[in-house]
Amino acid sequence: MQRLKIRIINWVVILLVLAGVSGGVWWSWAIQPFSNQNTSEMIAITAGMTANQVGGELERRHLIRSAQVFSILAVLLQADTKLSAGEYLLSAQMSPQEMLQKLVSGPETEIILLTIPEGYTTDQIVNILIQKGIGTKEDFQRVLAADYFDYSFLQGIPQDIYRLDGFLFPDTYFLDQKITPHEAIDLMLQRFQNELTAEVQTQLQGMNLSIRDWVNLASLVEKEAVQETDRSIIVSVLLNRLDRNMPLQVDATIQYILGTPKAKLYNKDLQINSPYNTYLHNGLPPGPIASPGHASLEAVLKPEKTAYLYYLAKPDGYHVFANTFEEHLQNQKKYQ
Numbered sequence: 001m002q003r004l005k006i007r008i009i010n011w012v013v014i015l016l017v018l019a020g021v022s023g024g025v026w027w028s029w030a031i032q033p034f035s036n037q038n039t040s041e042m043i044a045i046t047a048g049m050t051a052n053q054v055g056g057e058l059e060r061r062h063l064i065r066s067a068q069v070f071s072i073l074a075v076l077l078q079a080d081t082k083l084s085a086g087e088y089l090l091s092a093q094m095s096p097q098e099m100l101q102k103l104v105s106g107p108e109t110e111i112i113l114l115t116i117p118e119g120y121t122t123d124q125i126v127n128i129l130i131q132k133g134i135g136t137k138e139d140f141q142r143v144l145a146a147d148y149f150d151y152s153f154l155q156g157i158p159q160d161i162y163r164l165d166g167f168l169f170p171d172t173y174f175l176d177q178k179i180t181p182h183e184a185i186d187l188m189l190q191r192f193q194n195e196l197t198a199e200v201q202t203q204l205q206g207m208n209l210s211i212r213d214w215v216n217l218a219s220l221v222e223k224e225a226v227q228e229t230d231r232s233i234i235v236s237v238l239l240n241r242l243d244r245n246m247p248l249q250v251d252a253t254i255q256y257i258l259g260t261p262k263a264k265l266y267n268k269d270l271q272i273n274s275p276y277n278t279y280l281h282n283g284l285p286p287g288p289i290a291s292p293g294h295a296s297l298e299a300v301l302k303p304e305k306t307a308y309l310y311y312l313a314k315p316d317g318y319h320v321f322a323n324t325f326e327e328h329l330q331n332q333k334k335y336q
Helices: 001-019 022-032 050-058 067-076 098-107 122-131 138-146 181-195 197-209 212-224 228-243 251-258 294-301 325-334
Strands: 040-045 086-091 111-115 170-178 310-313 320-323
Touching: 022 067, 040 050, 040 170, 050 067, 050 098, 067 098, 086 098, 122 138, 122 181, 122 310, 138 181, 170 181, 181 294, 181 325, 197 212, 212 228, 212 251, 212 294, 212 325, 228 294, 228 310, 251 320
Parallel strands: none
Antiparallel strands: 040 086, 111 170, 310 320
């Protein structure tokens, strides 16, 4: 039966070729996986859905190249009337034929729903993965420090357990219960890769920012900003201070050093001897202090144009900004 199916598909290709070279090329292209990246989506198939409807949804989600070809394949493989209702985790690395096979076989018994919040550190992300039953702390330490991941944005970063800080993109993931620690980390890196478009790289070149500096700045914004409207203004302050070779004095870097956040920082906390202490050291910290989300990454690319050098958090979560230290002191008296 399997050989018969393959022969039918081959005959379709032959007929398309006879109809024109472009037809055969198009068919060969359309039955290939959409991408070589393991971008996965949870797809819900309801009772009575046709292969054409399913194909349309798969094409919309960028999991297949052609809904039309998916529908034709379903007929050729006699799968159009055998699609099983349920939820499926499908990957862009799968071919349309493999997807149909999965949809006929029936849904998986268990899918892991993983949500990584914006602003989480690598340690916090690893803890979530372990709680979901994916690997051990030792497994992840080995993966983070030594495993090879083929992404250009990781080139030149020292090979240690901190090299992936900031690049594990916060999002909601649907994971196969058999996923390995390496595969889970790779999915998050792939998701970050999606943020790094050609347009973004052009913008970074124009700003004279490396990819890691971009993520580094965005991580500071992610931890400092509470209100959406403050993000791009905070970026402006940080860039202004960097231009003037002033210490950034970002409280979030002190909280990162402490590990367990304090409700209030004291002067002794600001004197902690660490390269991440932006009160003692000028410039950006050695690496990102958290994984920034899309909004913070976007804010770095589109900073407000201001002369602000200081900001202060108000009780309502918004920040107040100042051009001079004297104005900043006045804001402290008013809001603290």
